[in-house]
Amino acid sequence: MSFNIVRDNKKRVVIVGGGFGGLKLANKLKKSNFQVVLIDKNNYHQFPPLIYQVASAGMEPTSISFPFRKIFQHRKNFYFRMAEVRAIFPERNIIQTSIGKIEYDYLILAAGTTTNFYGNRHIEEEAIPMKNVSEAMGLRNALLANFERALTCATKQEQQELLNVVVVGGGATGVEVAGVLSEMKKFVLPNDYPDMSSNLMHVYLIEAGPRLLAGMSEKSSAHAEQFLREMGVNILLNKKVVDYRNHKVVLEDGSAIATRTFIWVSGITGVPIRNMDSSLIGRGGRIKVNEYNQVIGLNNVFAIGDQCIQLTDKKYPNGHPQLAQVAIQQGELLAKNLVRYEKGMKMKPFHYRNLGSMATVGRNRAVAEFNKVKMQGWFAWIMWLVVHLRSILGVRNKVIVLLNWIWNYLTYDQSMRMIVYARKAKEIRDREIIEATTHLGDDLMQEQQQKEQQKVERSE
Ligand SMILES: Cc1cc2nc3c(=O)[nH]c(=O)nc-3n(C[C@H](O)[C@H](O)[C@H](O)COP(=O)(O)OP(=O)(O)OC[C@H]3O[C@@H](n4cnc5c(N)ncnc54)[C@H](O)[C@@H]3O)c2cc1C
Incomplete structure (x- = not known):
């Protein structure tokens, strides 16, 4: 190749x-x-700020992704390689x-x-990350499959494990995903699963530090925490997750929370x-x-x-x-x-222009900071919608996302709750196996090591 x-x-x-x-x-x-x-x-550009909406079945992955080949159609002196x-x-x-x-x-x-799993191999194997579109789809499938299984499983204990969702990491992603899951509990579960009490679903948000949204002001953190608590999210601060065993998230203080949906958004x-x-x-x-x-x-x-x-x-x-x-x-x-x-000219140094930061917690609830101006609630939420809509690539995607949001807002419903696993063709599976074990750069690394070895020998 x-x-x-x-x-x-x-x-x-x-x-x-x-x-x-x-x-x-x-x-x-x-x-x-x-x-x-x-x-x-990947062969597409993705828009991470809305990934949590894909994970919660509120949006299709194609609405927040855009193929590179389409972006660069007709571009001269340009090559894309996946x-x-x-x-x-x-x-x-x-x-x-x-x-x-x-x-x-x-x-x-x-x-x-x-x-970042901070070197904890076991957590890495067990947890569900949510860093890109593909992982968000994995989370969506796991969540929906667990709801389905909760209806038919054999014991109450297993049912509780299937309906508890634990989100680890109280940054913007953790706050957003916890918020949207609590909305799922309130608006989706009662309609989709009328024969199962939605009160059985519990959302936990665990943060090792003393507050949520550590990158924002204390005021915004406090508002986000208040919003989430009002929405029924169980927030645990100053708690460190150390393991996941027997369908339980284990905390440093020895306590544990039963769950089969263990979401890890704790670091990068x-x-x-x-x-x-x-x-x-x-x-x-x-x-x-x-x-x-x-x-x-x-x-x-x-x-x-x-x-x-x-x-x-x-x-x-x-x-x-x-x-x-x-x-x-x-x-x-x-x-x-x-x-x-x-051209041999001096380059210009980079200085970041801070345009502000924001996080949404749920419908009508967000926190936003623009320099000294801090806002929360409905107005911040509208700002969040506008800023994100403007940033999405492609007119088609903007229109679809906007229509989607309007539909969800008016109907309290999203219509994408399907469990779909893409089956890879054998040709692709075989190729992935080959690619995983070849082209690692070992040849050049060996050459480099030999040269260094020779240098050492010559100097001795
Ligand atoms: C869930 C989530 C929500 C977020 N929300 C916000 C938000 O609301 N506001 C905000 O400002 N920021 C947000 N961020 C952070 C923001 O997405 C990042 O700061 C931003 O994407 C960084 O841009 P980048 O170009 O450095 O990297 P990325 O946008 O991460 O792009 C990296 C690219 O490299 C590719 N790639 C990775 N590894 C390889 C490899 N080995 N070989 C080839 N290609 C590779 C990836 O496929 C990807 O296309 C969020 C991030 C996440 C994960």
């Missing part, structure tokens, strides 16, 4: 990851003189991917983050890339970059968005929050900086 991209006289920019940052960068390089190669492990990036060899300007190696003149790492870590010098990895598994998003010590390798940590912005000495706007703004500036760099 190979990339099959002809090297022409243009400098090649390889972008890894077509999320908010990578996509903005690729779009902004449209009129540049570069050959642009975008690599993503592949997973595995290793980097900066001294040779090569990256290793699941479909082969590719050389670059400039490399931009924008692969975002993955769920930068997507790991093999052969990346460990001294370049900072807090949260993020790649250290300078004020121009240049990976420290590597002139032609850059990292943007969630995957990088930049400590040079005076207002954010500990790094920027991992938010869509940071990735978008970094992608936008980097497009300009690459052109400047090529």
